[in-house]
Amino acid sequence: MGVGSAELTLEGVDGGVYRLGGLQGDEERVLLVFAHSECPTSKLALARLGPLGPALAERGVRLVCIVQEPLEVAARMARQHAIDALVLAERPPYAVANAFGVQTVPMMILLGSDGGIEGTVVGWVADLLNELLPVRVSDAEPRWKPGCEARPGHDAHLPPPGPSAFDELEDMFERGWTDGLPVVPPTADRVAAMLGGHDPDRSLGVVPPGMGEATLARVAACAVLAGCKPAYFPVVLAAVEALLDPAFNVHGQAVTTSPPGQIVIVNGPVRTALELNSGMGALGPGNRANLTIGRAARLVVQLTGGGAAGGLDRATLGHQGKISFCFAENEEASPWEPLSVERGFGDEASTVTLIGGDAPLSISDHRSKTPRELAATIGWAAAVTWSPFWWPVDATSLFILGGEHVRMFAKAGWSKADVRDAIYEQVRRPARELRHGETTPQVYAAHPEELIAKWDDPERIVIVVAGGEAGRFSAVCGPSLGMEAAVITREVPWNT
């Protein structure tokens, strides 16, 4: 044991706190590996020795990696190098490394069962390690590689950073803290500003599919990464609370091969206070609040929840709304009660509503003369969503009606329920026309001439108003079928 090291303690990436003197069991030897992240030889040593943890343990040697990094970096290195052993994080003043006289990393020290040093290897020297250890290390090249200066000497002797010495945006990509686009690095100051006094350790629950815990600090980090202003954080929090509602089943949505994203619709005074776009181009580019709030919610799923595309997210194609899909309802252009009120909240409430859904499909209708004709056009556009023949669907379709279409309905005195019913009643096909490719048991059970509706219930049709004044366009987002994903609304604490 290094001089005076027995009583020193270090944090483990498994959440435990370990006393150096307590690492060693009876009759057990310990292999200490000192390393840090800026040393390529350290990474080589961790990658070669880390997976040998169980094999060494079988032969009476406990592998313990001591990484001169913050805990989160040590945890990431443990994951990246598949270290199957105890990993401890050591911070300044590096008392443990000093006790063992570690000036170069990697440094491997084998402690005998009496705590005395049986052997030391500095840098990567495969032949020496094979002599020292009861398990053979990798025969892969390189078999020898010199080490690097250990901290704190390494840090003190670095040359002053030049203009291109370190690119923090590239660092974010290397960490995997991205959805594929550049992000804002979540420095402690930025995250503290985002939290705005909220308790960073408060948990909103675990985020499927990887079951990472959504502490407010992590949600705030996602909001910073997404580019949110701190003022947006209450909306992000409400959106994350909604998507973690078990009835929303973000677990299924996050891992399915089908394409659903999480659509965030904002209602109430918070829309105007944060300048969310509910008008011209509401579903498109150009508005920071729309794009970053939706992106923050998705980053929570992808990063905190581990639902990264191609990893646990198994979507065959996905869609670009899985980067960000957030907009505000244009309550001012709507003759109807807003979605928030329809879902049971007060006139002045600010809310977010989460819907699992597909990418928007635009619907043009510049010719209909009656509201019923217009409802048919809009409704029939949805006929092809999910599948042209899978009728009825038992999941939510979101219709986003543009201003000119809404005005035609309003002029005729139609309520939102009238539009919903007209869509539901008109979009029907005889069963025989649906007996093609992917379809439902109901289609085969029905008489060939029986009319089958696109939806199993009119309540599957959700209608909101958004978009600019001009242009007879609306859109529909197809359903997230099979996920049993309820529509979830949460109030945003907001004082007007």
Next chain:
Amino acid sequence: MEYVSPIDERVRQPEPLAQPTATIEGKTVALLDISKNRGAEFLDRLELHLHDRGAKTIRFRKPTFSRPAPAELIEEIALHGDLAVEGLAD
């Protein structure tokens, strides 16, 4: 530069896998229907093969393929089955 990680960096140890059984003869195999379309038909065929090899079977069904099985159902399977077979949904 130090950052606040958006990721839950805690390393979780995977549950150890049960040891494979040497034989299925006389064992009770739990067959979990995950409610995916036509999955039960596949399990029907599998059940016949298991019976041919001397295994007993017990059938379970989870409410939907798109969510993890309820804890009570997992406990029931563990209580009544020596082995379990389930599929993965897409």
